Structures are given as structure tokens and as C-alpha cells.
Amino acid sequence: MSSNSQLLLPRSSEAIVIRDEDSSNNVAIEFQNVTKSYKLFKNDRARFMATFSKKVPYKDVCANNDLSFTIRRGEAVAFLGTNGAGKSTALKIITGVAHPTSGKVVVHGRVSALLELSAGFDGQLSGRENIAFRGQLWGLSAEEIAELEPRIIDFAELGDYIDQPMRTYSSGMKSRLGFAFASSIKPDILVVDEALSVGDRRFARKCLDRVHEIMSDSHVTVLFVTHSSTSAKEFCKRGIVLEKGHNIFDADIKDAIAFYEGKM
Amino acid sequence: MFEALKLIFQENWLWRRQIANLALMDIKKTCRGAVLGWVWLFVKPLTYIAVFWFALELGLRAGGNTEYPYIVWLSAGLIPWFFMQDMINTGSNVYRRYPFLVNRIAFPLSAISTFYALSQFFVFLLLMVVLFVLCAITGAMPGLYVLQLIPVCLIMLAFWVCFSILCSPLSAISKDFSNLLKALSTPLFWLSGIIFDVSSMGSAAIHAVLSFNPVTFFAEAVRASVCENYWLWERPDVLLPFLAVFAVTAVLAVACYGKLRKDVADVI
Numbered sequence: 353m354s355s356n357s358q359l360l361l362p363r364s365s366e367a368i369v370i371r372d373e374d375s376s377n378n379v380a381i382e383f384q385n386v387t388k389s390y391k392l393f394k395n396d397r398a399r400f401m402a403t404f405s406k407k408v409p410y411k412d413v414c415a416n417n418d419l420s421f422t423i424r425r426g427e428a429v430a431f432l433g434t435n436g437a438g439k440s441t442a443l444k445i446i447t448g449v450a451h452p453t454s455g456k457v458v459v460h461g462r463v464s465a466l467l468e469l470s471a472g473f474d475g476q477l478s479g480r481e482n483i484a485f486r487g488q489l490w491g492l493s494a495e496e497i498a499e500l501e502p503r504i505i506d507f508a509e510l511g512d513y514i515d516q517p518m519r520t521y522s523s524g525m526k527s528r529l530g531f532a533f534a535s536s537i538k539p540d541i542l543v544v545d546e547a548l549s550v551g552d553r554r555f556a557r558k559c560l561d562r563v564h565e566i567m568s569d570s571h572v573t574v575l576f577v578t579h580s581s582t583s584a585k586e587f588c589k590r591g592i593v594l595e596k597g598h599n600i601f602d603a604d605i606k607d608a609i610a611f612y613e614g615k616m
Numbered sequence: 617m618f619e620a621l622k623l624i625f626q627e628n629w630l631w632r633r634q635i636a637n638l639a640l641m642d643i644k645k646t647c648r649g650a651v652l653g654w655v656w657l658f659v660k661p662l663t664y665i666a667v668f669w670f671a672l673e674l675g676l677r678a679g680g681n682t683e684y685p686y687i688v689w690l691s692a693g694l695i696p697w698f699f700m701q702d703m704i705n706t707g708s709n710v711y712r713r714y715p716f717l718v719n720r721i722a723f724p725l726s727a728i729s730t731f732y733a734l735s736q737f738f739v740f741l742l743l744m745v746v747l748f749v750l751c752a753i754t755g756a757m758p759g760l761y762v763l764q765l766i767p768v769c770l771i772m773l774a775f776w777v778c779f780s781i782l783c784s785p786l787s788a789i790s791k792d793f794s795n796l797l798k799a800l801s802t803p804l805f806w807l808s809g810i811i812f813d814v815s816s817m818g819s820a821a822i823h824a825v826l827s828f829n830p831v832t833f834f835a836e837a838v839r840a841s842v843c844e845n846y847w848l849w850e851r852p853d854v855l856l857p858f859l860a861v862f863a864v865t866a867v868l869a870v871a872c873y874g875k876l877r878k879d880v881a882d883v884i
Contacts, residue, residue, distance in 0.1 A: 397792065400792065403789060444719075447722055449719055450882070463722075472720035472721055474641075477645065486721075489638075489723065
């Protein structure tokens with residue numbers, strides 16, 4: 353499938369995204385000169401007109417600007433950067449939710465993301481139904497879901513609430529379920545975005561232990577996005593510092609943290 | 617263009633299992649929270665039919681000189697309309713119904729249109745069963761022409777999935793567009809052949825214009841199969857305008873999807 357997509361090289365200005373489930377490939381994620389720009393229009397009307405005409409003026413804002421890096425299988429990498437440095441956009445591109453404007457993105461393996469944990473659930477459905485719903489979206493069979501379900505419910509500590517509609521959940525309960533789900537489905541690539549501040553201190557500790565457990569499997573690649581250098585140091589061996597959507601420092605985690613803190 | 621077409625088919629094929637499950641989930645969600653649950657799927661449409669039947673046949677003395685009861689004719693038009701109404705109001709803006717499938721989970725956008733249409737289509741099929749019960753009660757059992765319903769229903773599903781794939785990205789980008797479609801839903805109903813017979817209006821010009829309304833076509837196609845007993849290809853004046861509309865919608869949908877699908881996640 354990847355060789356096929358490579359044959360269809362479009363014009364140089366267009367983005368190329370190659371995504372497959374080949375978890376034996378030595379490279380997990382590769383970004384080559386990836387730029388993601390958001391078009392800012394004056395108002396909604398201008399945005400609508402722009403779908404029919406190229407003349408409508410807009411401002412280009414680059415969330416990722418000529419970003420390049422390679423992450424090998426089994427690596428644990430921290431993305432460091434201030435707000436607006438383009439970390440979340442890069443993670444969204446990796447998970448496949450956002451599309452790059454130009455450049456080349458290669459992702460080998462299935463990505464599970466702990467992005468904004470409380471999102472991605474349907475408020476009308478109960479916690480248990482949401483587990484089934486997300487599980488089947490992830491491609492699990494009914495038996496696999498039935499096997500994972502008690503483990504997820506147990507980890508999330510929801511008790512009787514599991515059969516209540518999720519709109520009645522507190523934000524902490526939603527994130528607990530979100531974390532329990534995303535960390536239980538055995539991804540090839542786990543993306544963690546500031547997620548470990550879930551719940552109270554005891555639960556946060558439990559989450560950290562879970563991430564450690566996942567990372568002890570040398571086949572799982574972990575991307576970790578954070579402002580906090582202590583948790584980055586705890587998990588990662590390598591750090592990438594982003595600034596204005598650009599990769600400005602890429603080295604061992606200690607050096608990366610020193611560089612990042614020196615800049616602050 | 618062809619790449620976008622291929623992509624739509626690929627997405628829908630690869631995710632077929634998820635699409636089926638999501639369609640069921642959507643129906644479940646609609647019935648959720650009410651004690652009577654499933655009953656409500658029928659109550660609203662059946663009330664509608666009863667009220668229209670009361671107003672039109674008993675009040676305005678419509679219908680009459682046909683060999684089948686007016687209520688069968690009326691229901692055969694209104695039941696597809698309920699499906700089409702949902703597709704015009706919600707199906708045309710379906711990404712806003714499932715924002716988390718757009719920007720939280722990597723899920724193919726065209727499949728959102730498909731599963732929403734499927735869930736509404738399922739309700740439509742249940743109502744069709746009610747229509748056959750009604751036929752049996754009134755003693756107007758459909759003939760061989762009823763076989764025509766199978767392709768008609770599938771084409772209806774395909775057409776409204778195309779419609780949703782065409783309109784949803786535009787609605788996501790522009791609220792004006794989604795409001796426009798909502799505003800058009802009532803005119804599309806009254807300017808269609810659902811509660812009157814367009815071919816008996818006596819004006820060829822009006823008939824020609826109204827036959828380009830896809831709502832008219834589906835109402836007529838279901839009636840042709842259930843009570844009016846003719847094959848659609850015997851009536852090119854009904855079939856051809858619709859095929860033209862279908863072709864244009866499909867081409868626009870593919871073009872629009874190819875162009876806009878990457879922008880949708882940025883605006884939802």
C-alpha cells in the first residue's frame with residue numbers, strides 16, 4: 353500500500369501522507385519539511401466565498417513550519433515547547449485528524465492518542481456503550497471489546513456510573529475513562545498530550561504507572577507532549593524542542609530540557 | 617476527481633463494519649431517554665400522516681376517483697419524505713452532529729454521511745412495513761410493480777448520501793449555507809408532488825420544473841410501485857429529469873469532497 357501511494361507523487365507543493373499498519377518497520381514516524389497552515393479569513397462569508405474563488409484574501413498562519421524529524425520504533429520522545437509552538441498540530445497530523453498543507457508525513461503503525469481526553473465521547477451514550485463504540489471504531493471485534501471492557505472500567509474507577517449517560521459525568525470522570533480506554537487498546541504508537549494531569553494525585557500516579565507499563569514494551573513508540581520537564585525526564589530519552597512550528601533542538605532529553613529551560 | 621471518487625468508495629468499503637455499527641448506534645441514540653423508546657420513531661410520522669389525511673381527504677375532499685384509497689397514495693408520498701426531510705435538515709450538516717468523529721478520531725468523513733443516511737433509511741424501511749400493513753387493511757394490495765421498490769429505495773439511499781457528502785462540507789464551512797438548506801426544506805415539500813399530483817396540475821411548464829425536484833421523483837417512484845402500478849421507464853418525463861439531477865449532484869459531491877475534506881477538521 354505504501355509503495356502504491358509513493359507512485360502517485362503529486363505536484364511538489366502538495367502534501368504526501370503515507371499511513372499503514374506495518375508495525376515491524378524500523379521507523380515509526382517521519383516528518384519531512386511538514387508545513388501546516390491555517391487560513392484565517394476575515395469572516396465566515398469570506399471563508400465560504402473562498403471555496404469558489406481564489407481571489408478572496410486571507411492570512412496564512414503556519415502552525416507547523418518546515419518541521420522535520422524521524423522517530424524510530426520503540427523510542428520515547430518528548431515534544432517541548434511553549435503554547436502555540438505547534439506541538440498539538442503535529443500530534444493531530446500524526447493521529448490523522450489534521451492534514452498537512454505541504455511536506456511528507458509517514459506513519460507506520462496504529463496510533464492511539466490521549467489528546468484532550470474528555471473529548472471524543474458521545475454524551476448521550478453510557479460509559480459502557482462509549483467503550484464499545486470507540487472500541488469498534490478502533491477496529492476491535494465484539495469479543496475483544498468484551499475482554500477489554502472490565503479492565504477499562506476497573507481502571508477508570510467509575511463504579512455504578514458506567515451505565516449512566518456520559519453527559520452526567522464530571523470532567524474528571526470523562527478523562528479517567530478516556531485515559532483508561534486509550535491506554536488499554538494496545539497501540540503501536542501512543543500519543544500523550546498533557547494527559548497525565550488526570551484526576552487527583554493518586555490517579556495521576558496510577559496513570560504514570562500505566563504509561564511506564566506500556567513503555568516497557570520495547571515495541572511501543574511513545575510521543576509525549578508537555579510543559580513539565582519533570583515528567584518528560586521521567587519517561588523520555590530524547591527531546592525535541594519546537595518554536596513557532598519549527599524544530600529548533602533535537603537531542604538527548606537532558607540537553608533538550610536544559611535548552612528549553614534556558615530559553616524560557 | 618477520479619481519485620476523490622475512488623477514495624469515497626475505498627473509505628466506505630474499508631469501514632463498512634464500523635458504518636453498520638454506527639448506524640445502529642445512531643438509532644439507539646434517537647430512542648434513548650424515553651420510556652417508550654422505539655415507539656417514538658413511529659409516533660411522529662404516523663401523526664403527520666393522520667393529520668394530513670384528515671385535512672386533505674376529509675377537509676379539502678382531495679383524492680376520490682382512483683381505484684386505491686387516498687390514504688395509501690398519501691402515505692406512499694409522505695413516508696419517503698420523512699427520510700428526505702431528515703437528510704435535508706440533518707444529513708446536509710452531518711459533521712456538526714458528530715464533531716468528535718471529525719476532529720478527535722481519524723474517521724473518514726464520507727462514511728459519516730453514509731451511516732447517518734443508513735440509520736434514517738432503516739427507520740424508513742420500518743415505515744414502509746407500516747405502509748404495507750395499511751395496504752392490507754384497506755384491501756389495496758400492490759401488484760408486481762412492487763418489485764420496483766428495491767431499486768428505487770437503493771437509489772434513494774445513494775442519492776441522499778451524495779447529497780449529504782456534497783452539502784456537509786459546505787455547511788461546516790458556512791453557517792449561511794446550512795441555514796439556506798433548512799429554509800429550503802419547507803418549500804421543497806410544498807413544491808413537490810407529495811400532497812398533490814404534479815401531472816394533473818394542467819400546466820406542462822410547472823410540471824417540467826417540479827419534476828427536477830428529487831423529492832417529487834421519489835414520491836412518484838414509490839407511488840408507481842405501490843399503488844399507481846407503472847414501470848418508471850414508461851414515464852421518461854419523470855425519470856429523465858431526476859437522472860440529470862442525480863448525475864449533477866454526484867459529480868458536484870465528488871468534486872466538493874475532494875476539494876474540501878481536508879479543511880473540514882480545521883473549521884468544525
